[in-house]
Amino acid sequence: MHRWALMTKPDSSDTAAYEDRLVSARVLATWLDCSRAYVTELEDRGILKRVGGKLPLRASVAAYVRFLRQQRDQDQSPRSEAAAEHHRLKAQLLAFQIAKHEREHITIEEHNHFVDTVMGLYLSSLAQLPAIMGGNDLTTRRKWETFVYDTRKRLANKARELADEAERDDRRRSA
Secondary structure, X not given: OOOOOOOOOOOHHHHHHHOOOEEOHHHHHHHHOOOHHHHHHHHHOOOXXXXXXXXXXXXXXXXXXXXXHHHHHHOOOHHHHHHHHHHHHHHHHHHHHXXXXXXXXXXXXXXXHHHHHHHHHHHHXXXXXHHHHHOOOHHHHHHHHHHHHHHHHHHHHHHHHHHHHXXXXXXXXXX
């Protein structure tokens, strides 16, 4: 058997023969495509463990793969976190722009304009109600005016309640 035979990776038919094989740090370094010094460093850190002075090939490769996966999951530098946050916000903005284009969302200004227009139309129509319903009969007309006044007062009170509730929610969220 040549000296390099242990250093080359086996083909699939030889895999079973290499599964429990004990190898030197130099051979394992070849398998892991790293330096022998790095294998020694991995041993010192407790990632790789020797058995009878040698390293079990399959267990060492598995331990190294677990180490690399763990290292990848923990590699969250401030720069990569900032980049991830930037991409998340950019995706959120793009989703909003698409929804707005498809008229699923509107801006606050558009919403306020819509509400003002609809409420203005409703209140002006409500104000005309006593004249339309009462005609020349002043008693009926006064009853309708009282109804309109009470309705507008209820609307104003409910709007104030909703505004106060929203302000309390905002204070709770900011605290």
